[in-house]
Amino acid sequence: MHVDVKELKGHPGAQRTLSRTVEAPSGLGTVLVGIAEHSDLDLDLRVESVHEGVLLTGTASAEVTGQCGRCLDPIGYPLTVDVMQLYTWTPEANQTDGDDEETREVTAELTLELEPVLRDLLVSALPFQPVCRADCPGLCSQCGFRMEDDPGHAHEQLDPRWAALASLADTLNHDDEDDDASS
Ligand SMILES: [Zn+2]
Ligand SMILES: [Zn+2]
Structure with a gap:
């Protein structure tokens, strides 16, 4: 040029x-x-x-x-x-x-x-934060869902007690895997 x-x-x-x-x-x-x-x-x-x-x-x-x-x-x-x-x-x-x-x-x-x-x-002249439109709702911060497809998209707030059980279940599953690996 x-x-x-x-x-x-x-x-x-x-x-x-x-x-x-x-x-x-x-x-x-x-x-x-x-x-x-x-x-x-x-x-x-x-x-x-x-x-x-x-x-x-x-x-x-x-x-x-x-x-x-x-x-x-x-x-x-x-x-x-x-x-x-x-x-x-x-x-x-x-x-x-x-x-x-x-x-x-x-x-x-x-x-x-x-x-x-x-x-x-x-x-x-290029934007630092390009957006498809000024009010683009973006993606769900928890699962990556396109918020535009369903503005009402939300996650149930997990009850803390259930959360404790869920993490216990995770631990147990993890132990199972360890057992499988050692047997
Ligand atoms: Zn966008
Ligand atoms: Zn989501």
Whole structure:
């Protein structure tokens, strides 16, 4: 993902548009959601020669796929991020004015490397806690039942006395197994 900007050097004000669909590189994602490798990444960008470098503006769009963090259902939705990045002609032109805006440089071959910029923008636009919908009820914490299938799903609160018996039965069963193993 390189953009040749040779013809823009020395012509402040010159610009060209860049509309193309490229394959998404690997690693555009978090644990639960991301942009699948080789899926379409639509670029609609403008490259403009300015005094200190090349200004890249526009949008990048892709389809996000993954899993709901609560019910693990598959989810998918389109994502568009705004791109605004200055690539400076020379390192000397880098003026860090306090904010952590990352400055980038035009490569020695007079190209722009798009991938690191797009990667930062797209990955940071992904949700930390993706959900299929805001009020997704998720899964039962005790048995993993999909709460959406029956909102009334609940577990009988086991009577403590029965709980004691149940654990005794467990112990006995366990002893039986030990006996079987030794005989
Ligand atoms: Zn969900
Ligand atoms: Zn349950």
